[in-house]
Amino acid sequence: MGVVTPPAAPAAPAEPVPLARLLAMAFRQIIDELHETLAARGWADVRPSYGFVLLAARDGALTPKAITELLGFTKQAASQLVDAMEGDGYLLRSPHPDDARAKVLTITPRGREVLAEVEETYADIEASWATHIGATRVDALRSALTDALAAFFGDELPPVRPTW
Helix, strand or coil, rough: CCCCCCCCCCCCCCCCCCCHHHHHHHHHHHHHHHHHHHHCCCCCCHHHHHHHHHHHHHHHCCCHHHHHHHHHCCCHHHHHHHHHHHCCCEEEECCCCCCCCEEEEEEEEHHHHHHHHHHHHHHHHHHHHHHHHHHHHHHHHHHHHHHHHHHCCCCCCCCCCCCC
16 A cells, blocks of 8 residues: 555635635635525524515615615515515514505514524634634624724714625
8 A cells, every 4th residue: 555645735825816716715615604504403494685684674664665775686686585575484574664565674583583593603613714714813803893984984884785
């Protein structure tokens, strides 16, 4: 038998990887792990698009039009999403108090419950990152990103929107 040598470490890229690409890769890793964990914990019906809507609805009622603007969906796609979220018990659709033609969407207790599960899962994912790069670097990354976003958007962070 011959000697087995371990594979060589990948060569460092000649140029630094653009920050936008690294952020996109990190986002994808975190969201994939989030949904794998949610499914394992009994939340298999939660789709990635649900999170954007639930976060927006957490602080107050929404209209279907607000969802089309938030997600960049057509009215039909937003309606289908709202139907699915209502059917899964995450949103409640009610008549608009000022416009008989419009509807108001509010988060349900089940929606709040899944958001709490998401926050717990994010904490677990961040702890995992801390085992790889250290808690100080995770905190520094959060601080740097918060500072950069504040410089672009002012004191209030923008809504979380999809990147599609």
